[in-house]
Amino acid sequence: MAAITIFGKGNMGQAIGDVFKQGGNQVSFIDRDDPVENLGAIVVLAVPYAAALAIAQQNQAQLAGKVVIDISNPLNFETWDELVVPADSSAAAQIAAALPQAKVVKAFNTTFAATLQSRQVAGQAPTTVLAASDHADAKQALAAALSDSGVQVIDAGSLKRARELESFGFLQMTLAANDKIGWNGGFAVLK
């Protein structure tokens, strides 16, 4: 059982909260104008990339020592043709740079909200959360918190792999936006 604090009450924040609740964790939310206090050991930034980076920059002391989960897909939403982070970096790397005392994990950016809600990709395969971080204990804490949640977790390596996870999430979003897949479908991870 872990205490989880989720910034953001959008589709992703609510779906992630539901998954953590099923996992037996204590879940609280921080909405746009709420005070940043009483944070759990695991903090999820379930807001768009620019907002997530701002939260990191403005709350370094509160987030020190926390497992901070970046779920963002930093698309240029005007063009849908590129990411807004440097090509040799990632949103997670930018957030980690702003939070040197936190343990940043990239996760949940490869799962559409509907696949978290249903725990299935297109009703055909279990939903898998891919997690990348330079902190093995942070990935273990996330996996433990999700062990009874109905979703699988796979360790995708160091935080450097966030770049590939963000490409993966970007590609998946463009396929859905172009009706090649549904927003309840996408990329399943089959062992």
Add this chain to the structure above:
Amino acid sequence: MAAITIFGKGNMGQAIGDVFKQGGNQVSFIDRDDPVENLGAIVVLAVPYAAALAIAQQNQAQLAGKVVIDISNPLNFETWDELVVPADSSAAAQIAAALPQAKVVKAFNTTFAATLQSRQVAGQAPTTVLAASDHADAKQALAAALSDSGVQVIDAGSLKRARELESFGFLQMTLAANDKIGWNGGFAVLK
């Protein structure tokens, strides 16, 4: 029915050849020291990235007007921690730059050889070929040639998306190399 020429007789070349044969196409191979002649309308570079780029650079006249399919995953195989192409580019973009008169398509780099051979990802979901190109007619030719092949094809957008496809392929390979998934499994595309 299309004439397909495959450079390379490795696992990928053979699996791709088998898929095209089932699709009713005429398939021929060019091995390392064979003369580059009698090329089909669709040419598959089923060799490692450095070799594919060299073939492109050395055979610009022979490949002019062809649909040229780049299947490479340009990993640094010493570190398994990065790609060898510039972060803001892709293997496919480099090959396309060497072949201004060809129609370059990125495809087959997201499917392990075993998933092409079996037409299934981990025995659970159909194998899907993701194809990116700036030439719509080239993607249509590929899709037509694969229509009865037992694998699905999805148009993944412009050749710019090769960068994401290569990140996708890279991530999938690192997961398999770390025993997180099997080499007959990986990322299925579920609609």
